[in-house]
Amino acid sequence: MKCTLVDVAPESDFSIQNLPYGVYSTAGAAEPRVGVAIGDYALDMCALAQRGLFDGIDGLDAARVFGQPRLNEFMGLGRPVWRPVREALQCFLSDAEHPVRKGLDGVDSVAVPLSAVRMHLPANIGDYTDFYASREHATNVGVMFRGKDNALMPNWTHLPVGYHGRASSIVVSGTELRRPSGQRRPDPEQPPVFGPSVRLDYELEMGWFVGPGNELGTPLTIEQAEERIFGVVLMNDWSARDIQAWEYVPLGPFLGKNFGTTISPWVVTMDALEPFRVPQPAQDPEPLPYLRSPPGAPAAAGYDIQLGVDIRPSGRDEFFPLTRSNLKYMYWTLRQQLVHHAINGCNMRPGDLCGTGTISGPTEEAFGSMLELSWSGKKDIALGSSGLTRKFIQDNDVIRITGHCQGDGFRVGFGECAGLILPAQ
């Protein structure tokens, strides 16, 4: 299938096979609105609704739903609505004879160049949870925080471990964040001190948005979980390792992580990711029945998404690679994370965000944090052949995450998730 409305380069993240959703505004129209990215453009979903593109889709009041400054309501409608909307967009973009195309006075009446948009958070994020689902990451961090013999806790292979994060400090790519200050204890023989974090780190993650939720007290099944994830973004769970290491016992991460979490603005739908399913890593011991693959759904519940983290060091204008990883390494799958989250009757709501946890892989280049790459600050990370090194993030460094699935002649990509670290207040 080929887009005939605008040119899409083969290396563009936003092919006709992708069609991710976001919320944007422009200098001329400051009210945020729902868009879909295609090539170098954002389609105005409300304008397309007003031209009748989504007429006849059961359960969708398109002009109202796409006229909102957030995606929560659309996320809550579920696959029976998401799929026909995707099909309508693909017909409109590929078929030059499409009736809605005939009435157009040029592309500009339904789209704006991405260079002219300002992106916003895609949803009103009511709740945010972060998992710890990469075996390689959990093992590496466990060795550093608790020693080799206690690295992977006994529960880890039986359930997707997670913690409740903070929704208020989630920001969209491009937002600058300030280095946090807090309590840390650099010398284990001395009392703690207060000051700016000196071990500021990134975590390479993906975030997934909940679609239709569940009522309080009514758990989801794994079949339902498969159908209720709307889509995925890139995510950086910025982490102050010195604050985290001192505060986390016994209740887990708190101020070392809730000073900022950055996500990419375009939500890539599960329907776009469908062709890139791959088997998840073998799970041994076999999980309890509620976490097992459902008979009706594809057994392969991993996704082959190539992920990269790069740094633009303070004072330089080029980026250097830090991490090269892939979502397919993840031990606990997205649907297992969702079914586990709701199995006690916890109600999940449309637009809630869950992080996968840091996505590390089996080789050193796939380590998804500086904590792992510098092995807790014991060695320097070389930045290309620049002669520069890092152990942790310095003031005015930019950390940028990118990712895509590679199809045959096209990409399903995520754009970028970037942020600059300002000096502490």
Ligand SMILES: O=C(O)/C=C/C(=O)CC(=O)CC(=O)O
């Ligand atoms: O105490 C630990 O083992 C470490 C916990 C985390 O760093 C939590 C976290 O953000 C998990 C992750 O990103 O995988």
Ligand SMILES: [Ca+2]
């Ligand atoms: Ca994390």
Ligand SMILES: [Mg+2]
């Ligand atoms: Mg965070």
